[in-house]
Amino acid sequence: MKWLAKQKPADIWDEAIEGPLGDIEAAERIRAICAAATASAAGSARNDRQDSERYERAGRVAMEIAMKISDGLVRDDAVHRIxxxxxxxxxxxxxxxxxxxxxxxxxxxxxxxxxxxxxQ
Structure with missing residues (x-):
């Protein structure tokens, strides 16, 4: 009865990025990743292994995107969110x-x- 099983939706940070992102689009994507990973970050603080893995993947993808932002202020704001x-x-x-x-x-x-x- 596989067809009755609900499929887990993919996380936003696991979605493929089609084409190059501009600075604004990259910042929006980082904002969306950070918002989606908030629950996982809280679970990671409680030492939940699955949430820790999700938080780490989200953070890694967000940092990779942030490194490609050329505008300094946009990049700094994105890093602030991370x-x-x-x-x-x-x-x-x-x-x-x-x-x-x-x-x-x-x-x-x-x-x-x-x-x-x-x-400190």
Whole structure:
């Protein structure tokens, strides 16, 4: 009775990207990935193995997309969203590395205000 079994929908970060993304499209995709991975990040913080794997895949794909963004402010905003996701998952090491990559001072200040643990 396979035809009655519900198929699990694919995660947004597992979907193939057709063609090159512009900076705005890449930032929108990162925003969607981070929003979709929020529950997995929270589960990852609780040491749920399946949620940890989903969070790690989502974060990896989001970081790969962010590296291809050419506009500095758009990239910094996208990295800010990924840092928020990392902090939700209690992945401080990755969040600190990404925090150092943010170039815009006002975005760095906003991240510091939201996550003071990154500065320590």
């Amino acid at each position: 840092v928020d996701l990392c902090m939700m998952a209690n992945d401080i090491k990755t969040a600190q590395i990404l925090f150092r990559a943010i170039q815009a001072s006002w975005i760095r200040e906003m991240v510091q205000r939201d996550h003071p643990a990154l500065v």
